[in-house]
Amino acid sequence: MPSRPPILLIAYKYPPYPLVGAFRWTRFSKYLAELGHPIEVVTVNWKLPDTGNLLPQVQHPNIRIH
Numbered sequence: 660m661p662s663r664p665p666i667l668l669i670a671y672k673y674p675p676y677p678l679v680g681a682f683r684w685t686r687f688s689k690y691l692a693e694l695g696h697p698i699e700v701v702t703v704n705w706k707l708p709d710t711g712n713l714l715p716q717v718q719h720p721n722i723r724i725h
Contacts, residue, residue, distance in 0.1 A: 663695040673702040674713040685713045692721035700724045
């Protein structure tokens with residue numbers, strides 16, 4: 660498969676943010692990563708525990724969280 664263009668995602672609420680606001684970006688970035696796009700995510704350094712279990716959903720080789 661040909662390489663896909665990289666995508667920069669800037670999201671205030673992204674895992675490990677555990678609440679509803681991060682769910683949409685979690686699913687969207689995972690979908691794009693599975694299509695082969697490298698995703699660079701810039702977000703806030705959340706000190707909250709990941710009680711919503713969203714962080715394991717974005718553990719993908721094409722997703723890097725900064």
